[in-house]
């Protein structure tokens with residue numbers, strides 16, 4: 585952990601570098617301004633807020649990252665040797681960069697395609713329609729354009745649509761989100777994402793079993809921890825960019841969540857920091873990209889590392905990715921198995937870490953350390969985000 589305590593950065597830069605009008609229309613004005621930038625016919629150059637420091641926007645390595653493709657089907661077909669091989673592949677990946685891809689996951693390719701197409705249709709809507717789903721301040725749910733309603737600099741070159749998922753509810757929560765936010769016409773796409781999220785949850789529980797095996801943790805410890813998970817689904821849309829080397833689709837970060845299952849289209853843009861180099865992860869048709877997040881790093885007492893990654897953009901092609909972020913039920917205490925010693929992180933709840941990233945601190949490469957300092961200093965230590 586970083587010894588030198590530095591207070592979490594305020595979410596908004598002290599001198600906003602885009603002149604956002606105050607008041608309730610700020611989110612609309614910010615999205616309009618950001619959307620205008622994405623409409624390159626009107627804004628051929630990139631405004632300052634979208635420019636990233638060279639250190640974070642360093643060039644991509646020519647060497648793609650060799651990410652193992654693990655066949656998780658072995659967890660269902662009782663193939664003992666296959667299981668040991670899969671656990672060894674996961675252990676090797678998670679002890680280094682923390683990324684691996686999975687095949688044999690059982691997720692219908694047509695469902696993945698329908699989810700990507702559903703996101704395309706949404707992001708092609710007129711801005712005013714997308715704004716009907718605008719992000720509720722202080723939460724992760726909703727539509728945002730470049731997070732321009734939250735940040736004043738280093739704006740990501742992307743639009744996002746995020747919503748929550750948990751099963752076991754009386755009604756299908758994702759269908760209700762789409763119809764309740766966007767109207768009855770959106771029920772079909774709501775049903776696609778309801779099914780997609782149900783599949784993602786099942787796959788994440790399978791991967792938890794594999795992580796238990798690879799860590800030698802008692803069977804069921806992680807799977808049971810996430811049985812009643814309440815996760816986040818996020819659709820990322822990255823428009824083409826005229827100066828891709830000066831901006832980023834998603835800046836360098838570790839996911840604060842526990843596990844990420846990413847379905848990306850065939851364009852490419854996901855990169856992982858390994859030995860100081862930004863290494864591209866080539867899209868593998870039919871495979872899903874898996875990475876460990878901060879919450880699982882804490883659950884493994886630091887044995888598996890939350891992975892540092894980013895998404896770059898390009899001049900020619902738009903890109904899409906669907907990220908399913910597995911999160912514990914909000915009030916569950918994030919604590920590694922009792923045998924884990926010495927403890928690397930304090931107990932915390934996902935509700936606290938989520939609140940920290942949505943109201944006090946922009947998730948980056950040091951979120952968990954900043955969060956544990958914030959916890960020890962008490963909430964007063966954070967500069968509340970206005």
Ligand SMILES: C=C1C[C@]23C[C@H]1CC[C@H]2[C@]1(C)CCC[C@@](C)(C(=O)O)[C@H]1[C@@H]3C(=O)O
Pocket residue numbers: 724731740816818834835836837838839840841909938941942946947948
């Ligand atoms: C809990 C979350 C916060 C973010 C979405 C989920 C998991 C990943 C986080 C994020 C993508 C990390 C990079 C910065 C961020 C602001 C973004 O670019 O979207 C983060 C998400 C968020 O706070 O909305």
Ligand SMILES: O=C(O)CCC(=O)C(=O)O
Pocket residue numbers: 818820834839846848853854855893894895904905907
């Ligand atoms: O779009 C990608 O490839 C990565 C996105 C990501 O890291 C995220 O949304 O957390």
Ligand SMILES: [Fe+2]
Pocket residue numbers: 837838839844893
């Ligand atoms: Fe991420």
